[in-house]
Amino acid sequence: MIDQLQALGFTGMNKLAALGRSLIMLFHSICAVPNPRVGIPLLVKQLHFVGVLSLIIIVVSGLFIGMVLSLQGYTILVDYGSEQAVGQMVALSLVRELSPVVAGLLFAGRAGSALTAEIGLMKATEQLSSMEMIGVDPLRRIVAPRFWAGFISLPLLTMIFSVVGVWGALLVGVDWLGIYEGSFWANMQAAVDFRTDVLNGIIKAIVFGFIVTWIAVFQGYDCIPTSEGISQATTKTVVYSSLAILGMDFLLTALMFGDL
Amino acid sequence: MRMRTIELGVGAFILAGFLALMVLMINVSGLSLSSNDEGYKIYARFENIGGLTVRSKVTISGVAVGKVTDISIDPDAIKALVEMEIEPKYDYLTLDSSASILTAGLLGEKYIGITVGADEEMMAEGDEIEDTQSALVLEELIGKFLFNKVSE
Amino acid sequence: MDSLDDYIIEIKGMSFSRGDRPIFDDISLRIPKGKITAIMGPSGTGKTTLLKLIGGQIRPDSGCIQVEGLDIPRLSRSELFEVRARMGMLFQSGALFSDLSVFENVAFPLRVHTQLPEDMVRDLVFMKLQSVGLRGAVDLMPSELSGGMARRVALARAIALDPDILMYDEPFTGQDPIAMGVLVKLIKALNKTLGHTSIVVSHDIQETLSIADYIYLVADGHVVAQGTTQQLLGETSPQVKQFMQGLPDGPVPFHFPAPDYLRDMLGGDGA
Numbered sequence: 001m002i003d004q005l006q007a008l009g010f011t012g013m014n015k016l017a018a019l020g021r022s023l024i025m026l027f028h029s030i031c032a033v034p035n036p037r038v039g040i041p042l043l044v045k046q047l048h049f050v051g052v053l054s055l056i057i058i059v060v061s062g063l064f065i066g067m068v069l070s071l072q073g074y075t076i077l078v079d080y081g082s083e084q085a086v087g088q089m090v091a092l093s094l095v096r097e098l099s100p101v102v103a104g105l106l107f108a109g110r111a112g113s114a115l116t117a118e119i120g121l122m123k124a125t126e127q128l129s130s131m132e133m134i135g136v137d138p139l140r141r142i143v144a145p146r147f148w149a150g151f152i153s154l155p156l157l158t159m160i161f162s163v164v165g166v167w168g169a170l171l172v173g174v175d176w177l178g179i180y181e182g183s184f185w186a187n188m189q190a191a192v193d194f195r196t197d198v199l200n201g202i203i204k205a206i207v208f209g210f211i212v213t214w215i216a217v218f219q220g221y222d223c224i225p226t227s228e229g230i231s232q233a234t235t236k237t238v239v240y241s242s243l244a245i246l247g248m249d250f251l252l253t254a255l256m257f258g259d260l
Numbered sequence: 261m262r263m264r265t266i267e268l269g270v271g272a273f274i275l276a277g278f279l280a281l282m283v284l285m286i287n288v289s290g291l292s293l294s295s296n297d298e299g300y301k302i303y304a305r306f307e308n309i310g311g312l313t314v315r316s317k318v319t320i321s322g323v324a325v326g327k328v329t330d331i332s333i334d335p336d337a338i339k340a341l342v343e344m345e346i347e348p349k350y351d352y353l354t355l356d357s358s359a360s361i362l363t364a365g366l367l368g369e370k371y372i373g374i375t376v377g378a379d380e381e382m383m384a385e386g387d388e389i390e391d392t393q394s395a396l397v398l399e400e401l402i403g404k405f406l407f408n409k410v411s412e
Numbered sequence: 413m414d415s416l417d418d419y420i421i422e423i424k425g426m427s428f429s430r431g432d433r434p435i436f437d438d439i440s441l442r443i444p445k446g447k448i449t450a451i452m453g454p455s456g457t458g459k460t461t462l463l464k465l466i467g468g469q470i471r472p473d474s475g476c477i478q479v480e481g482l483d484i485p486r487l488s489r490s491e492l493f494e495v496r497a498r499m500g501m502l503f504q505s506g507a508l509f510s511d512l513s514v515f516e517n518v519a520f521p522l523r524v525h526t527q528l529p530e531d532m533v534r535d536l537v538f539m540k541l542q543s544v545g546l547r548g549a550v551d552l553m554p555s556e557l558s559g560g561m562a563r564r565v566a567l568a569r570a571i572a573l574d575p576d577i578l579m580y581d582e583p584f585t586g587q588d589p590i591a592m593g594v595l596v597k598l599i600k601a602l603n604k605t606l607g608h609t610s611i612v613v614s615h616d617i618q619e620t621l622s623i624a625d626y627i628y629l630v631a632d633g634h635v636v637a638q639g640t641t642q643q644l645l646g647e648t649s650p651q652v653k654q655f656m657q658g659l660p661d662g663p664v665p666f667h668f669p670a671p672d673y674l675r676d677m678l679g680g681d682g683a
Contacts, residue, residue: 194285
């Protein structure tokens with residue numbers, strides 16, 4: 001019994017120490033004035049790796065989610081004669097909740113794990129060490145561009161997700177199920193408020209982007225430099241990011257839409 | 261050359277993101293690009309506001325002319341005090357206009373419908389609509405029905 | 413042993429532990445200038461850690477590490493940056509940057525520490541690659557190189573700035589005989605032509621003895637023996653003898669500590 005308590009305390013201390021290390025890493029990575037000549041090409045490359053290559057999964061998922069929402073919404077609302085509300089229902093669900101959360105989860109799974117694996121592999125093959133020996137701080141050259149790229153990419157991906165989702169809803173609702181296109185858009189535009197709904201969704205995406213990228217980059221940087229260590233680190237990235245997204249989503253929703 | 265395709269890809273990605281933002285602004289949320297002139301505020305007191313909320317529509321003949329900006333209790337008359345903001349271009353609300361709380365659709369939200377009267381003077385900032393009709397509350401309706409039935 | 417050569421690296425009374433485990437305990441070493449010094453010892457004695465301490469990547473718990481007169485652990489960031497331009501390190505796996513081409517890898521230290529124009533950088537990269545025999549591989553990516561070739565490119569990168577000190581971390585481990593021969597030749601030739609100090613950390617007796625001018629044998633956190641090749645081969649202490657001759661049993665025992673053999677066998681058969 002005492003042993004288990006001790007083990008629990010030990011684990012807790014370890015996690016706290018890891019949190020501290022991650023904060024130190026974050027501070028060293030981003031609180032430095034970057035050299036634009038070197039920094040911008042690195043950032044562009046990472047934006048490609050993290051953002052552009054995630055586009056496919058985001059667009060396809062967004063499309064399908066929009067289509068499914070529209071279909072389900074129609075089946076339920078048509079019994080009340082309110083099927084014109086499908087547009088506003090889909091748009092609100094997407095913009096407020098589904099886009100930031102689903103895009104965030106997909107991002108964590110695809111880009112987050114890729115970042116962790118890449119940095120972890122660099123650590124395991126001593127590339128980070130050799131970079132340090134040559135006199136270049138790997139936190140600034142390797143970690144920082146990836147961090148900014150993730151932070152910028154996720155909001156963009158979220159907005160694309162919303163738009164593609166609405167388009168999918170349009171395809172199913174108007175073209176297939178025969179909802180009147182005029183009322184589809186009109187109801188949507190009346191119900192969706194830019195400041196409260198769209199902007200809040202984007203704020204969520206910015207917060208999620210920050211958290212997911214931070215976790216991904218830290219797990220890679222801090223991992224045990226063996227193949228087993230890297231695989232553990234990638235798993236941790238996906239799990240922690242997902243939990244963090246869902247937890248922060250609740251907090252942000254309560255702050256923005258509830259009356260916290 | 262590989263760098264060039266990467267740069268193009270990233271540029272297109274960021275452009276797509278901003279286009280999405282534009283679409284969200286205009287098509288999805290119907291953000292009007294016209295300037296947000298401050299409307300004028302008028303008040304109305306109701307016995308029962310039903311499910312009326314802040315941001316509910318205010319209409320004349322079904323056309324949206326403003327929105328509800330605040331709901332509170334008037335401590336003197338113990339009634340609900342509703343504050344509405346009307347767009348400045350709708351300046352023909354006569355002093356004797358009436359306001360009712362109506363329902364949109366079967367499940368629908370509550371909104372305020374204003375019927376313009378025949379007075380010569382128009383409403384201005386801070387005026388109050390005297391003639392109001394509260395929302396239909398189902399229990400009262402049933403009560404009335406039963407009462408009528410009993411008295412038959 | 414104490415020749416008139418001056419010492420470019422002096423480590424005095426240095427101690428370093430990782431967690432609870434002491435890795436170095438009051439160790440003292442002197443690396444002579446311009447020669448090839450080998451640091452050898454059984455696996456896990458922290459030889460790579462020693463190189464990292466010299467390079468300033470980690471700080472010792474106590475003691476001083478002086479490189480060209482500068483006390484490494486006490487240098488500021490910018491001073492350390494300057495010193496690192498004069499040190500080159502070849503890691504065990506080469507550690508080439510996987511997202512850069514061979515050219516970009518070798519050019520990396522040049523771009524970081526100098527403001528040389530592009531055509532000069534290009535010339536230098538080609539010269540360094542030529543000296544390791546890989547000028548033809550200049551446009552390949554590290555993933556397209558064999559292990560031995562990757563190490564040679566990493567060597568070209570390590571000498572890009574003509575450092576005063578070159579450190580080799582287990583250069584011979586896991587190499588086929590040809591690659592081994594190439595590396596031995598390169599280490600020796602570079603040391604002779606460029607006149608820098610080489611530190612080779614290894615546990616390959618044969619190869620290391622063939623090129624080392626001076627050898628330190630490190631075990632249990634301090635220096636167990638030191639001297640030239642002849643001196644060490646003539647050493648009679650059992651620890652040194654076991655290591656130098658590769659004897660399977662001696663001061664480093666063959667059997668991992670275990671309970672009595674007979675008891676284990678009988679116990680397994682049941683009552």
